Amino acid sequence: MLKIDRSVYAAIIAHAGSDHPDEACGVVAGPVGSDRPVRLIPMTNAERSPTFYRFDSIEQLKVWREMDDRDEEPVVIYHSHTSTEAYPSRTDIEYASEPNAHYVLVSTRDPDQVEFRSFRIVDGLVTEEDVEITEHPRPGRG
Amino acid sequence: MTIEVRIPTILRQYTAGAKSVVGAGDTLSELFGDLEARHPGLADRLVENGMLRRFVNVYVNDEDVRFLGGLDTPLTDGDQVTVLPAVAGG
Numbered sequence: 001m002l003k004i005d006r007s008v009y010a011a012i013i014a015h016a017g018s019d020h021p022d023e024a025c026g027v028v029a030g031p032v033g034s035d036r037p038v039r040l041i042p043m044t045n046a047e048r049s050p051t052f053y054r055f056d057s058i059e060q061l062k063v064w065r066e067m068d069d070r071d072e073e074p075v076v077i078y079h080s081h082t083s084t085e086a087y088p089s090r091t092d093i094e095y096a097s098e099p100n101a102h103y104v105l106v107s108t109r110d111p112d113q114v115e116f117r118s119f120r121i122v123d124g125l126v127t128e129e130d131v132e133i134t135e136h137p138r139p140g141r142g
Numbered sequence: 143m144t145i146e147v148r149i150p151t152i153l154r155q156y157t158a159g160a161k162s163v164v165g166a167g168d169t170l171s172e173l174f175g176d177l178e179a180r181h182p183g184l185a186d187r188l189v190e191n192g193m194l195r196r197f198v199n200v201y202v203n204d205e206d207v208r209f210l211g212g213l214d215t216p217l218t219d220g221d222q223v224t225v226l227p228a229v230a231g232g
Contacts, residue, residue, distance in 0.1 A: 025229070047230075054230035057199045057206045064226055077229060089232040095197060097152045097227030 002118040016080035023053040028076035037075040078104035086115035096121035156184040171213040
């Protein structure tokens with residue numbers, strides 16, 4: 001199950017909405033082993049495309065190093081689909097390389113009805129999980 | 143010659159869990175060959191048909207090797223190589 005604070009949940013949806021009709025992408029970092037997504041890091045979609053996304057490689061290196069320095073890991077890796085359902089595409093599955101991450105998909109195809117779903121993707125196997133939106137963030141530990 | 147190579151979580155199964163390993167080579171291609179001798183299976187996850195796999199990003203001193211010379215990128219003693227999984231999809 002993905003537990004995510006409402007402010008982070010809302011910020012992901014807002015990012016997806018503002019980048020529409022291109023796909024939006026980003027990371028939510030959290031302390032290593034905590035499974036708590038607390039620090040939202042919107043990333044540049046280097047593809048600037050309505051059908052593909054790719055983290056800008058130089059930005060990714062900077063962000064990954066910063067997470068390392070802060071003893072964080074990518075707890076959530078998110079991106080949006082702009083005209084299809086919030087379910088991992090074949091390409092999403094091919095690229096999925098963080099077995100501990102929650103892969104969040106947001107669909108912006110219907111602006112009035114947000115789809116926000118979370119998946120584990122391990123060795124090509126997709127497993128959907130429940131999303132619990134929490135209202136009272138616990139204070140961060142660092 | 144010693145070059146430090148940082149390994150991402152997903153590839154640490156080839157390095158007995160080590161976050162970084164050291165190797166040698168005058169080019170990235172040679173370095174990967176050298177690493178393969180001690181960490182069998184690793185090179186196959188980085189290189190396919192003589193090209194860098196699209197699923198990985200490789201950096202030499204913080205520069206993406208796709209904008210340098212790819213696998214022919216020259217290396218010198220003390221260079222730092224970082225491997226990250228590319229984050230992409232459709």
